[in-house]
Amino acid sequence: MSQVSLSREEAIIGQLKARFPEAIEETKIDRARRVTIHFEKDHVQEIAMFMRDELGFDHVKGVAGVDLPTQKKIEVLYFAGSYSNAEVQDFIVILKAKLPRDNPIIASVVSVWESAHFHERETFEMFGVKFEGHPDLRKLLTLDNWEGPPPMLKDIKFPEMGQR
Amino acid sequence: MTTEPPSPGISISKTAEPSTLDVSVGPQHPGSGHCRILIRVDGDYIVSADPDIGYVHRGCEKIAEYRNYVSNIPHLERPNIADAIHLNWGYVLPIEELQGVVVPPRGKYISTIAAEMNRIMSHLYGLAIMQGVFSGHTTIFMWAFGDRDLFIELAEMLTGARLTYSFLVPGGPRRDLPFGFEDRLSRLLDYFEKRLVEYDRIFFSNPSVIARAKGIGVLKREDAKKLGVVGPVLRASGVKYDVRKVEPYGAYADLEFDIPTFEEGDSYSRYLIRFEEMKQSVRIIRQALEKIPKGPIARKAPLVAPEGEATGRVESSRGEITYLVMGDNSDKPSRVKIMNGSFRNLIALPFLVRNVHVADMPIIYGSLDYWPVEADR
Amino acid sequence: MSTAVLGAMYEGIKHIFKHTFTMKYPYQKVLLPKGFRGRHLLYMDKCTGCGICAWICPERCISMVPVTDNKEYPQNPEKRFPQYWYARCCFCHFCTEYCPTGALDYTPDYELAEYDRELLLWSPERLSRPPTNIGEYQSVFHGKDGNQGVTFEPVIKQKSK
Ligand code: SF4
């Protein structure tokens, strides 16, 4: 691919940085149409609100957890996308927040992005991340009688899957 | 019918009204697939619904951390066997991005042809089971399933398997178009276009189908945006969003096609949108067969991916599939996250089945073309 | 409204006079294309026992086992060959594709059901047997663009027409 201008990506980052100078920790343009933003976890709802109301990112494509055992952190990723704003319809903005691994708590964004409802439930059960303010934080996919730690954490190994 | 919409919230509240009754729909397939929908009914009306999914959860994302990049392909496409190429392609794109491999043009065209054939097959499956059987129309079930088999025959010729293709690996498709494939495919498309007219007469213009599906389960444009639904469900509500247009992958940038949209957002327009998409797929395959360049089909890709993360997405038959793949300099991904159409459309189900007759629920459920295994992963 | 009902009925009735689509499976078998991914065929004179097939296999159904016959395999002095556990195989055929010597091949055998679970374990000798399943039926369109229906016909009969 030839050199593409990344001005739209920079504009989004610029707007976010101007609005939340202290909450945005690090930004990165992965490639055209992909922006990654690391932010401070306490500001998740404000950032989500700003993204929705000012930038037009009206839904999340998913909420993912990533376990980082070496850093003792769990990262929560929000994949924000837009339907209403034709300018940024082709974007995926990945918002990342790092939570402590022993007590992962973050505010829920369901009040802002209703589409996060099932995704947050899934992340809750797979990584044990508690989304405060979620209307219905129950288990979703695993068995009702699944006792034990959240299964997607790296220290949960399933030996029968075999490690080669 | 009550005019006041029920209070928001998609979970069943703890306190039941004395006149209501909780009914479990599924998981043994009375029109729900492998998921259970817990509905609360008041007389003949559904007050609220709580989808209880996970009956076919197999931990694809966890298994993916144990297998190498190529070995991941078969089990990552299994969640939706009706749509295997798209699930496969969405996973391969971020790996190619991480490794910096560029698929040659011919490979892109072959993938596009395979993907569009897969879209037709998947929509025919949806037409047969999700729309035909669920609305009690057995004829279209037989017809659509029969014609799907002709496409399967050709997919088998191209990939070597009927449904479980595992056709795309990092670097490009695994096989070139076999001898005689173009002829047979264009002959099949001629036949299929004639059949679409017959489908229209017996199903889509059939007053009994219209009476059952029109005006049922209306998802307004604003709600569709807010709930973040994708694919045909979104486009039936009037939002023109298709990954093939907003972020063209494969050969879609060179090909001409339209994105059909409908304004109504009811079950009937969700039926129709898939019908229109099949016509567009025929158009895409015709152009691709004409324009396909000569040359290599694939590049050699390493078995290892460097450290980093990449997000790739494709437009599958059930909507956008986004894959996040994280590499860590080894032959296995350190994290694979799948965000697929069925799981994202699931939120529309409890939203839509509120305040409808119990008998309308299969229609709404069928019009979403929800695939439980894909949602559970 | 009533014309649409009549149109739907006409379309349905028209179908009574078309050819029937069904293929009577156990008696008629479909002609499988070249490269159909059925069970594997092992060329024991090519296999070097490198184990790449076992490494790439997603389901890990391949194990490398020593063979005790009195033949000599110069390229494979340890006489280690892949053995398949077909209860797990998903027929992706990555093993065939990644084999560096081309010792594995596709066959059109798909009728692999057994009464005994143990019989699903295919030894290298059994894998090197030639395929047996040969179908001959293929779809044929009748009339212009198939407006008279589609049937499955034997390929030999099609050619002689
Ligand atoms: S079959 Fe091929 S890949 Fe497997 S051990 Fe023999 S030579 Fe190696």
Ligand code: SF4
């Ligand atoms: S076809 Fe696939 S699953 Fe079966 S043995 Fe070969 S690599 Fe393994």
